[in-house]
Amino acid sequence: MNLFETVTEMGHEQILFCHGKDPDIKAIIAIHDTSLGPAMGATRLWPYASEAAALKDALRLSRGMTYKAACANIPVGGGKAVIIANPENKTEDLFRAYGRFVESLKGRFITGQDVNLTPEDVRTISKETQYVVGVEERSGGPAPVTAWGVFLGLKAAVEFRLQTENLKGLRVAVQGLGNVGQNLCRHLHEHGAKLFVTDISPDKTEQVKRLFGATVVEPDEIYSLDVDVLSPCALGGILNSETIPRIKASVIAGAANNQLGVEVLHGQMLAAQEILYAPDYVINAGGLINVYNEMIGYNEQRAFKQVNNIYDTLLEIFDRAQKQDITTNDASKQLAEDRILKARHLKTLAVV
Ligand SMILES: NC(=O)C1=CN([C@@H]2O[C@H](COP(=O)(O)OP(=O)(O)OC[C@H]3O[C@@H](n4cnc5c(N)ncnc54)[C@H](O)[C@@H]3O)[C@@H](O)[C@H]2O)C=CC1
Numbered sequence: 001m002n003l004f005e006t007v008t009e010m011g012h013e014q015i016l017f018c019h020g021k022d023p024d025i026k027a028i029i030a031i032h033d034t035s036l037g038p039a040m041g042a043t044r045l046w047p048y049a050s051e052a053a054a055l056k057d058a059l060r061l062s063r064g065m066t067y068k069a070a071c072a073n074i075p076v077g078g079g080k081a082v083i084i085a086n087p088e089n090k091t092e093d094l095f096r097a098y099g100r101f102v103e104s105l106k107g108r109f110i111t112g113q114d115v116n117l118t119p120e121d122v123r124t125i126s127k128e129t130q131y132v133v134g135v136e137e138r139s140g141g142p143a144p145v146t147a148w149g150v151f152l153g154l155k156a157a158v159e160f161r162l163q164t165e166n167l168k169g170l171r172v173a174v175q176g177l178g179n180v181g182q183n184l185c186r187h188l189h190e191h192g193a194k195l196f197v198t199d200i201s202p203d204k205t206e207q208v209k210r211l212f213g214a215t216v217v218e219p220d221e222i223y224s225l226d227v228d229v230l231s232p233c234a235l236g237g238i239l240n241s242e243t244i245p246r247i248k249a250s251v252i253a254g255a256a257n258n259q260l261g262v263e264v265l266h267g268q269m270l271a272a273q274e275i276l277y278a279p280d281y282v283i284n285a286g287g288l289i290n291v292y293n294e295m296i297g298y299n300e301q302r303a304f305k306q307v308n309n310i311y312d313t314l315l316e317i318f319d320r321a322q323k324q325d326i327t328t329n330d331a332s333k334q335l336a337e338d339r340i341l342k343a344r345h346l347k348t349l350a351v352v
């Protein structure tokens with residue numbers, strides 16, 4: 001990877017390569033943009049196959065956070081960190097060393113719990129840095145709020161594409177029944193949707209079958225089901241050249257980050273198949289909105305108002321995409337970039 005070329009193209013401000021021998025630590029903190037406020041993004045721990053893969057993940061996820069905050073209209077910038085490690089080798093020393101790197105950024109980057117980190121791990125990080133949120137779970141953790149936002153976004157997409165406000169009998173395929181997926185299934189079930197679900201953990205599929213009468217399918221079957229909506233709530237990169245031709249759903253609305261394998265190509269493939277894609281960073285902003293509110297002093301009414309906005313924002317994005325004949329992904333990027341440019345312009349005026 002030609003690093004500065006990539007960073008120039010993607011627009012990152014700063015990338016911190018955190019390295020140490022005792023303890024052995026390799027982590028990357030990517031700060032994409034702080035025009036709207038301090039960069040926020042949870043930290044993910046993953047046994048990446050290569051350092052390039054880790055860097056790519058950090059770069060793309062952090063840019064997604066910038067767009068996420070801008071589309072959610074909160075004064076926050078975008079960042080993300082990845083720790084390159086096997087979850088089996090997590091130690092207190094590792095997280096403390098990582099916490100010192102976060103502290104060294106003096107609040108330019110504020111982080112918390114993402115894939116393979118437990119609340120306990122985040123508490124360990126917070127022994128070394130004050131720039132961690134979501135540790136005390138004052139608001140019940142971000143996942144239920146994320147799920148509520150995804151539910152509203154799914155509803156907006158169904159209304160736009162299928163011209164119905166009633167979810168009764170709507171067939172929805174949910175991939176991944178973790179903290180977000182299960183909460184989403186509950187909302188959908190309560191509104192009369194018919195669920196088709198998959199997870200690599202049989203305990204989780206059994207639970208959702210029992211609680212919400214869902215039909216359980218094998219992980220690879222989820223793409224080709226004859227359903228109205230596909231809701232990816234597990235992994236990134238699942239919308240790609242292999243899966244898209246198999247998709248029969250006309251709406252994609254789920255929580256996973258980086259759902260599109262190759263953003264432009266696969267965004268266009270979905271549009272060509274007349275599948276309405278709710279951009280991941282717009283629909284899954286509930287978690288970020290929740291931790292942001294915790295940071296500034298939790299106010300449930302304000303937090304829910306901001307999450308409820310996801311519905312209107314998505315309708316605006318779908319409308320923009322249709323009118324300009326562009327992908328929904330490009331329409332949301334435009335919305336985010338407009339807001340960021342405006343904020344930069346205001347800052348320049350303030351200096352003068
Ligand atoms: N928790 C939050 O507030 C937010 C979560 N997200 C994203 O949403 C997604 C889900 O988040 P959580 O529910 O918190 O994570 P989680 O780790 O609780 O759940 C993920 C689930 O996906 C399952 N899974 C893994 N590989 C799978 C496969 N190949 N097929 C089917 N299922 C598979 C896992 O067994 C697990 O049950 C993640 O991609 C996360 O990055 C995005 C924004 C906020």
Ligand SMILES: O=C(O)C(=O)Cc1c[nH]c2ccccc12
Pocket residue numbers: 040041042043068110111112113114133134142257284285287288291
């Ligand atoms: O939406 C994402 O990908 C996030 O990283 C949201 C998030 C969850 N917990 C956090 C703690 C600090 C900053 C962001 C988050």
